[in-house]
Amino acid sequence: MQVLKFGGSSVATAENMQRVLTLAEAAARRTTTVVVVSALGGVTDALIEAGRRAAAADGAYREQLRQLEKRHLEVVRSLLPIAGQSAVLSFVKTHCNELEHLCDGIFALGELSDRTLDRLVSYGELLSSRVMAAGLAARGVAYAWLDSRQLIRTDARYGHAAVDFGVTNQQIQAAVTAAGVPLLVAPGFVAAEAGGSTTTLGRGGSDYTAAIFAGALGAEQLEIWTDVSGMMTADPRLVRHARPIPRISYQEAMELSHFGAKVLYPPTIQPVRQQGIPLWIKNTFAPNDAGTLVEVEPPANKAIVRGLSSIGPVALLRLEGSGMVGIPGFSRRLFAALAREQVNVILITQSSSEHSICVAVSEAEAARAKQAADTEFEAEINNGRLDPLDMESSLAIVALVGEQMKDHPGISGRMFSALGTNGINIRAIAQGSSEKNISTVIRQQDVRKASNVLHETFFEATTRQVNLVVAGVGNVGSKLLEQLARQQTWLREKLRLNLRVVGLANSSRFVLNEEGLDLENWQQALAGGQPLNLPTLTEQLLALNLRNTVFVDVTASAEVAACYAPLLARSVAVVACNKVAASSEYVAYARLKTLASDFNTQFLFETNVGAGLPVIGTLNDLLRSGDEVHRIEAVLSGTLNFVFNNYDGTRPFAEVVRQAQNEGYTEPDPRLDLTGVDVARKILILARESGQHLELSDIENDSFLPASCLEGDVAAFYEQLAVHEPHFRALYDAAAEKGEKLRFVARYRDGQARVGLQSIAPGHDLYALQGKDNAVLFFTNRYTEQPLVIKGAGAGADVTASGVFADILRAVQ
Numbered sequence: 006m007q008v009l010k011f012g013g014s015s016v017a018t019a020e021n022m023q024r025v026l027t028l029a030e031a032a033a034r035r036t037t038t039v040v041v042v043s044a045l046g047g048v049t050d051a052l053i054e055a056g057r058r059a060a061a062a063d064g065a066y067r068e069q070l071r072q073l074e075k076r077h078l079e080v081v082r083s084l085l086p087i088a089g090q091s092a093v094l095s096f097v098k099t100h101c102n103e104l105e106h107l108c109d110g111i112f113a114l115g116e117l118s119d120r121t122l123d124r125l126v127s128y129g130e131l132l133s134s135r136v137m138a139a140g141l142a143a144r145g146v147a148y149a150w151l152d153s154r155q156l157i158r159t160d161a162r163y164g165h166a167a168v169d170f171g172v173t174n175q176q177i178q179a180a181v182t183a184a185g186v187p188l189l190v191a192p193g194f195v196a197a198e199a200g201g202s203t204t205t206l207g208r209g210g211s212d213y214t215a216a217i218f219a220g221a222l223g224a225e226q227l228e229i230w231t232d233v234s235g236m237m238t239a240d241p242r243l244v245r246h247a248r249p250i251p252r253i254s255y256q257e258a259m260e261l262s263h264f265g266a267k268v269l270y271p272p273t274i275q276p277v278r279q280q281g282i283p284l285w286i287k288n289t290f291a292p293n294d295a296g297t298l299v300e301v302e303p304p305a306n307k308a309i310v311r312g313l314s315s316i317g318p319v320a321l322l323r324l325e326g327s328g329m330v331g332i333p334g335f336s337r338r339l340f341a342a343l344a345r346e347q348v349n350v351i352l353i354t355q356s357s358s359e360h361s362i363c364v365a366v367s368e369a370e371a372a373r374a375k376q377a378a379d380t381e382f383e384a385e386i387n388n389g390r391l392d393p394l395d396m397e398s399s400l401a402i403v404a405l406v407g408e409q410m411k412d413h414p415g416i417s418g419r420m421f422s423a424l425g426t427n428g429i430n431i432r433a434i435a436q437g438s439s440e441k442n443i444s445t446v447i448r449q450q451d452v453r454k455a456s457n458v459l460h461e462t463f464f465e466a467t468t469r470q471v472n473l474v475v476a477g478v479g480n481v482g483s484k485l486l487e488q489l490a491r492q493q494t495w496l497r498e499k500l501r502l503n504l505r506v507v508g509l510a511n512s513s514r515f516v517l518n519e520e521g522l523d524l525e526n527w528q529q530a531l532a533g534g535q536p537l538n539l540p541t542l543t544e545q546l547l548a549l550n551l552r553n554t555v556f557v558d559v560t561a562s563a564e565v566a567a568c569y570a571p572l573l574a575r576s577v578a579v580v581a582c583n584k585v586a587a588s589s590e591y592v593a594y595a596r597l598k599t600l601a602s603d604f605n606t607q608f609l610f611e612t613n614v615g616a617g618l619p620v621i622g623t624l625n626d627l628l629r630s631g632d633e634v635h636r637i638e639a640v641l642s643g644t645l646n647f648v649f650n651n652y653d654g655t656r657p658f659a660e661v662v663r664q665a666q667n668e669g670y671t672e673p674d675p676r677l678d679l680t681g682v683d684v685a686r687k688i689l690i691l692a693r694e695s696g697q698h699l700e701l702s703d704i705e706n707d708s709f710l711p712a713s714c715l716e717g718d719v720a721a722f723y724e725q726l727a728v729h730e731p732h733f734r735a736l737y738d739a740a741a742e743k744g745e746k747l748r749f750v751a752r753y754r755d756g757q758a759r760v761g762l763q764s765i766a767p768g769h770d771l772y773a774l775q776g777k778d779n780a781v782l783f784f785t786n787r788y789t790e791q792p793l794v795i796k797g798a799g800a801g802a803d804v805t806a807s808g809v810f811a812d813i814l815r816a817v818q
């Protein structure tokens with residue numbers, strides 16, 4: 006004996022029904038089989054809507070019923086040979102007429118009671134099971150149709166009737182024995198109360214019907230046939246990488262379904278669990294897939310967590326007040342009040358101070374729940390012992406389920422930290438002492454993101470998705486994209502990171518694509534993007550609400566830097582080679598650092614100093630490990646070093662500067678380099694990272710550039726450089742005479758910093774610097790005799806891009 010249930014999706018069309026008939030026929034060849042069917046997919050919803058319209062005096066219900074009739078007639082016509090159609094066609098027509106009369110009555114009364122609604126929706130299963138039975142007849146299979154309304158006895162709680170198992174079990178056993186055939190077909194979802202009027206078992210209740218049959222008959226197994234290959238690790242509509250769970254315990258399956266795994270109606274487990282009847286979830290459209298086996302004790306699971314699910318929208322109802330402390334009875338009264346109103350409590354938390362009780366209820370029931378609690382505690386609220394009830398809506402519950410969780414510490418820590426680092430705020434938490442379930446209440450709009458983040462954390466040790474938005478596709482930006490494209494496969498294989506660029510911006514356009522942009526073809530995507538508007542870009546990026554997101558700023562723009570704060574405040578990491586933010590007013594820099602730490606994310610700008618050289622990282626490592634930095638001496642301008650290494654009076658100074666610009670070492674405006682302002686910003690950043698509250702104006706700048714070079718635009722600047730050639734020549738000659746070299750040096754000592762041109766003697770660490778090299782000397786408690794020296798190319802698109810790349814990886818690991 007076995008029971009098979011086919012859901013609405015399995016019988017939605019004639020083609021699907023043919024599959025079901027084949028499966029049912031094959032099953033009955035093995036052993037006596039009861040087949041329980043749901044209404045054709047979408048029919049229950051349509052019937053409810055028709056009833057509501059009729060009650061609201063909206064005549065459109067007639068057209069809706071006509072469509073339902075048409076749909077059923079069409080299924081019959083395509084399913085059956087003409088010869089076998091007439092009886093069932095007339096059954097469909099008669100029942101659709103009855104339906105219309107029923108709705109006409111509702112329309113006339115302007116009222117739809119729960120009792121009438123149950124009667125109305127029962128037609129869905131009556132029709133589908135009759136059509137199904139006719140299909141078996143047409144195949145020449147011996148079968149009997151059972152009327153579940155005459156077998157399943159319930160109370161009169163219409164819409165959610167409770168089963169009287171004593172009567173029901175007996176009636177089912179007697180009917181199946183009396184039928185004496187190997188195949189029985191019965192409508193799911195429907196039942197009747199003692200007086201004979203139709204009741205239903207709750208939405209999704211056909212699963213339950215099947216379990217009731219299985220329990221009554223002591224079946225060898227119950228099979229729930231649906232449109233997915235089993236109960237999955239997460240809702241496949243939310244998490245693309247969700248996969249079927251091969252084996253799961255009754256308890257776990259019940260928890261997952263209670264918290265939203267729609268594939269199984271929660272009460273289904275009870276009747277089969279009591280007798281240890283194995284429950285299979287199988288895919289009608291891929292019958293050879295293994296599916297899920299629900300059983301008493303499945304083998305241990307490597308993943309510890311068996312699955313995750315979500316339910317929403319829910320509302321949180323909070324009862325708070327000093328009057329509750331130490332006085333028993335408040336919870337009892339709250340739950341009794343909610344029960345009287347038939348409000349289903351999904352989750353409960355109570356703080357150990359007994360100062361507050363929090364319950365989550367379905368948002369549809371929230372107003373009723375609040376009303377019930379307000380009335381119950383009216384006196385206490387009026388005399389101030391309790392606060393007025395607080396209600397927060399548009400929330401959802403995301404739950405991790407797994408019986409092994411109780412033996413493994415740290416699961417909730419991983420859960421909360423994964424959510425936290427993705428900016429998902431947790432409003433309430435519940436974990437039963439059995440630790441089979443950890444539930445968090447979050448905003449409804451974060452459910453997709455949270456489900457994916459948690460799925461990655463607990464089920465996809467293999468890869469983690471990282472979403473990048475790159476602002477700026479100039480020298481450094483385009484090199485970065487090239488490097489990313491080249492490393493994508495390596496990162497996936499070695500670091501298990503699936504790095505995707507989901508957004509790009511240049512100074513005129515931006516494009517966002519949550520599927521990820523093709524890095525071989527990004528120019529085209531950007532050209533087809535929207536006109537650039539940074540607040541819109543920020544808003545749209547935040548609305549995508551993607552996990553592990555990094556905003557990469559490879560511009561020199563203050564407007565782009567202004568986007569960091571709102572992004573950090575939503576836990577989007579920021580990686581910048583743009584120096585504007587870290588070198589603007591101290592409060593702005595400090596605020597961004599605080600935001601990053603408050604929102605559990607990263608604000609990284611290693612390439613602000615020394616391009617790809619590990620300068621800021623090293624400084625931070627020294628400080629974090631307890632060293633003290635007394636002095637920093639550094640050549641921090643690749644441009645100035647290139648210029649002074651290449652200028653020897655044989656070529657004009659202006660020409661050497663232009664070469665530096667052409668080779669991509671300078672800032673977009675080369676005056677920032679030549680005036681020393683860029684160097685001043687860099688030493689400012691190092692001083693700040695060392696803990697000093699300095700402003701740019703605190704940095705002394707002994708500029709070597711004549712003032713007239715700063716008047717006018719870049720073209721005028723080059724002209725003035727030419728005019729002042731003798732000045733530059735004199736500077737060079739003075740150093741050369743002593744055998745020394747000119748270096749533009751930044752110095753930081755005991756809280757103060759200055760920059761300026763210096764003549765450096767051979768043997769000094771800053772003397773032997775080639776080309777566009779930078780060098781940083783750290784004098785610390787630990788590096789006393791000799792400084793810690795970091796030296797290498799300090800400018801250039803390739804090295805800067807690789808520094809940005811390294812920051813991106815730091816931000817996501």
Ligand SMILES: Nc1ncnc2c1ncn2[C@@H]1O[C@H](COP(=O)(O)OP(=O)(O)O)[C@@H](O)[C@H]1O
Binds near residue numbers: 013242314
């Ligand atoms: N954890 C989960 N595992 C499998 N399916 C799930 C899960 N969570 C939600 N679902 C959804 O449940 C659907 C199946 O339930 P339902 O629509 O009631 O099927 P049927 O029509 O067969 O009764 C799947 O198509 C899937 O989208």
Ligand SMILES: N[C@@H](CC(=O)OP(=O)(O)O)C(=O)O
Binds near residue numbers: 011012043049050193
């Ligand atoms: N038809 C009913 C009962 C049911 O269980 O349907 P399904 O098996 O399609 O979820 C409903 O929609 O609630």
